[in-house]
Amino acid sequence: MTDETLTVEIWRGKDTGRFETYQVPHRKSQTILDVVTWIQRNREPALAYRFACRVGMCGSCAMTVNGRPRWTCRTHVSKIVGSGGVRIEPLRNLPRIKDLVTDMTPFFEKWQAARGRFEPSATRSEPMASIPSDDPERRIVDAGIECINCGVCHAACDVVTWNPDYVGPAALNRAWTLANDQRDGDRAGVLKAVSEVGGCHACHTHGSCVEHCPVGLNPTAGIAGLKRMTLSALLKGSLS
Amino acid sequence: MIEARLYLLQRGSAILLAPLVLIHLGLILYAIGDGLSAAEILERTRGNLGWAAFYGLFVLAVAVHAPIGLRNLAREWLAWRGRSVDATTLAFGLVLLALGLRAVWAVIGVGAGDGA
Amino acid sequence: MIRRAQRHLGFFAALGHRLSGLFLALFLPAHFLVLGLALEGDAALEGAIRWSDQPLVKMAEWGLVVLLTLHLSFGLRVLVLEFMPWRDSRKAMIGLGAAASLVVGLLFLFNLG
Numbered sequence: 001m002t003d004e005t006l007t008v009e010i011w012r013g014k015d016t017g018r019f020e021t022y023q024v025p026h027r028k029s030q031t032i033l034d035v036v037t038w039i040q041r042n043r044e045p046a047l048a049y050r051f052a053c054r055v056g057m058c059g060s061c062a063m064t065v066n067g068r069p070r071w072t073c074r075t076h077v078s079k080i081v082g083s084g085g086v087r088i089e090p091l092r093n094l095p096r097i098k099d100l101v102t103d104m105t106p107f108f109e110k111w112q113a114a115r116g117r118f119e120p121s122a123t124r125s126e127p128m129a130s131i132p133s134d135d136p137e138r139r140i141v142d143a144g145i146e147c148i149n150c151g152v153c154h155a156a157c158d159v160v161t162w163n164p165d166y167v168g169p170a171a172l173n174r175a176w177t178l179a180n181d182q183r184d185g186d187r188a189g190v191l192k193a194v195s196e197v198g199g200c201h202a203c204h205t206h207g208s209c210v211e212h213c214p215v216g217l218n219p220t221a222g223i224a225g226l227k228r229m230t231l232s233a234l235l236k237g238s239l240s
Numbered sequence: 241m242i243e244a245r246l247y248l249l250q251r252g253s254a255i256l257l258a259p260l261v262l263i264h265l266g267l268i269l270y271a272i273g274d275g276l277s278a279a280e281i282l283e284r285t286r287g288n289l290g291w292a293a294f295y296g297l298f299v300l301a302v303a304v305h306a307p308i309g310l311r312n313l314a315r316e317w318l319a320w321r322g323r324s325v326d327a328t329t330l331a332f333g334l335v336l337l338a339l340g341l342r343a344v345w346a347v348i349g350v351g352a353g354d355g356a
Numbered sequence: 357m358i359r360r361a362q363r364h365l366g367f368f369a370a371l372g373h374r375l376s377g378l379f380l381a382l383f384l385p386a387h388f389l390v391l392g393l394a395l396e397g398d399a400a401l402e403g404a405i406r407w408s409d410q411p412l413v414k415m416a417e418w419g420l421v422v423l424l425t426l427h428l429s430f431g432l433r434v435l436v437l438e439f440m441p442w443r444d445s446r447k448a449m450i451g452l453g454a455a456a457s458l459v460v461g462l463l464f465l466f467n468l469g
Contacts, residue, residue, distance in 0.1 A: 198243075
């Protein structure tokens, strides 16, 4: 295994650029991030890429690997390489900065547009809200709360590609957890925000986010939940 | 808000259309079973208010459902957005409604027999 | 071009749903106009139906019936995914259910054809 070499193609440049090919020693339990780091340290010091924790918690190392968005620190080379090599590109659906680094600004701006931030209903001097962990709403929140903001679902989503207004699965997944959070002070505001142009109703239920989410979340189900919630708010007249 | 309303119309018409399409498909298969003829169709439909209501509702639901789908398609695949695409798809819906109701009238309308 | 990240059941169901809807929408005005011929008398409608007996037109009609079944199946998939409680494992089943109903529709047609 250690004698083998991998043929790795990496995108160099911004919107225009080219794939450079590198020969990298194939090691046991090697991840895609290990490969990129090896190239940066031994072959291409100017290679730009982003990572931090290396253990699948920070969500900063996502890239397109052989056509699919993936978290590279938890993607083993042996899982990717069949008979061919490895081709690594920046994430889709985001502006490129250099090489493998994308500008995440639009991604987080869309979180804000979907009101994907907690609005407190109490101050710090008040007692903590006590919500039992088996509360039905809390269970819904728990199912969606582990998002690491890696942008993989955003890159995988066809509607994000087709519709520049669409806030995307990650932002809507966050909105869904807030719409079910009893501590949030403006849950009606979440429903209004996701009913704007580019909100939850733009989703066409392809399920690419579910297919690709590295932590196994199900944004499609959450977005469907938002559709039901906004529909009932619309019928009750509380959406305007 | 407008998107939520269009979503309601789209899914609402879809829920209505699902059983109507099933019946329509069944009718197609039944009708072509022994060959299709105008006399056979018109004998079944003419003056039948039940079929008039069925297909009138069908046409109405389709005239709501199809333009919203086309609007999504135009916005996403052709990058055609703004008022012009809204107006065009709305006009398409009105044309569907007019032609559809005319068709229902043609095959069911009591006064529209031979030479009428 | 269909990218690798798109090669999964949900994408193909959505693509089939959209394309079948597009063709049905384009066909509807013609369908309504032909039925409207009955206003000019039974003979006019009969003429259009006899015209449709040509093999090529017959095949196109068969295609439309298949498209309608397809659009219905994939539409029901969307309604189930959006309005019914479901879990991850049920997604594939729903896709398969849609495909199965399509196969049933095709078999039905072959039997009658």
